[in-house]
Amino acid sequence: MNAVTATRLDGKLTRDEIFVDLTARVSALRDRGIVPGLGTVLVGDDPGSAAYVRGKHNDCAKVGIASIRRDLPADITQDELDAVIDDLNADPACTGYIVQLPLPKHLDENRALERVDPDKDADGLHPVNLGRLVLGEESTLPCTPRGIVHLLRRYDVPLAGAHVVVVGRGVTVGRPLGLILTRRSENATVTLCHTGTRDLAAEVRRADIVVAGAGVVGLITPDMVKPGAAVVDVGVSRTEDGLRGDVAAGVEDVAGFLSPNPGGVGPLTRAFLLSNVVERAERTAGTGADGS
Ligand SMILES: Nc1nc(=O)c2c([nH]1)NC[C@@H]1CN(c3ccc(C(=O)N[C@@H](CCC(=O)O)C(=O)O)cc3)C=[N+]21
Numbered sequence: 001m002n003a004v005t006a007t008r009l010d011g012k013l014t015r016d017e018i019f020v021d022l023t024a025r026v027s028a029l030r031d032r033g034i035v036p037g038l039g040t041v042l043v044g045d046d047p048g049s050a051a052y053v054r055g056k057h058n059d060c061a062k063v064g065i066a067s068i069r070r071d072l073p074a075d076i077t078q079d080e081l082d083a084v085i086d087d088l089n090a091d092p093a094c095t096g097y098i099v100q101l102p103l104p105k106h107l108d109e110n111r112a113l114e115r116v117d118p119d120k121d122a123d124g125l126h127p128v129n130l131g132r133l134v135l136g137e138e139s140t141l142p143c144t145p146r147g148i149v150h151l152l153r154r155y156d157v158p159l160a161g162a163h164v165v166v167v168g169r170g171v172t173v174g175r176p177l178g179l180i181l182t183r184r185s186e187n188a189t190v191t192l193c194h195t196g197t198r199d200l201a202a203e204v205r206r207a208d209i210v211v212a213g214a215g216v217v218g219l220i221t222p223d224m225v226k227p228g229a230a231v232v233d234v235g236v237s238r239t240e241d242g243l244r245g246d247v248a249a250g251v252e253d254v255a256g257f258l259s260p261n262p263g264g265v266g267p268l269t270r271a272f273l274l275s276n277v278v279e280r281a282e283r284t285a286g287t288g289a290d291g292s
Pocket of ligand 1: 051052055098099100101102123143243261262263264265266267268269270
């Protein structure tokens with residue numbers, strides 16, 4: 001056997017590095033009397049969503065960002081949700097915020113996302129920000145795609161000229177990731193695959209980088225991966241055995257780099273949520289944001 005295990009793209013380590021930078025920048029803002037605040041709107045009592053929101057506020061405490069929580073009952077009406085969103089839009093203590101998804105089925109997610117002030121959209125999911133991304137204008141970028149690109153760069157995985165196969169066309173990962181990776185600054189070539197793709201295995205086999213976010217357990221098998229390719233697992237499925245990703249066991253023996261799930265991009269999604277808030281606070285304060 002000459003199988004070499006893939007280099008692990010470590011999301012927690014990379015998150016810790018980002019937190020060191022954010023902590024210093026928040027401290028500089030606080031020295032000037034500016035306290036960045038992240039708001040969350042959580043509707044209902046789904047334990048998974050509650051855990052994610054808790055994690056986001058724990059992260060805020062670590063870097064010195066103030067937390068604003070709006071926890072609402074599952075049977076809230078759309079008008080009542082609108083009023084909470086209007087309230088956060090008007091709250092000067094709230095630099096940016098998110099409406100935790102998914103919302104209960106009787107509520108219209110797009111209506112809620114569109115009501116958020118685009119300048120306070122910490123998720124980068126407002127139509128104005130997604131539209132700016134399409135137009136190549138500066139915008140708040142969605143957190144998971146930002147985390148994926150940062151993690152690949154952090155481990156020196158070449159993007160320019162690379163062929164990236166993204167599996168999943170959802171609005172939080174696949175769709176915006178394709179737009180980001182094909183910008184001049186990333187210069188990758190992207191194939192966006194989905195449930196209608198005729199021969200997924202053939203597409204994935206051609207990839208220098210695979211990003212799997214379909215939410216199908218074990219979808220990406222070792223025979224589908226080009227030796228040495230980078231594989232980033234962002235699929236999330238809740239099973240009886242806990243959280244499972246899209247990448248099957250054995251891929252680590254074929255890939256050159258592997259970002260597992262959990263332990264990969266998830267912590268970076270949270271880190272870039274905070275980063276979006278800090279950048280907005282810096283912009284309104286008139287300091288030079290460093291981007292990244
Ligand atoms: N408006 C909105 N914005 C979001 O960003 C958003 C959302 N809604 N709804 C749900 C998804 C999911 N998501 C995750 C964030 C962190 C981890 C994360 O930190 N995961 C850890 C493990 C955490 C655990 O074990 O539960 C890891 O991958 O190592 C995972 C998933 C953000 N989301």
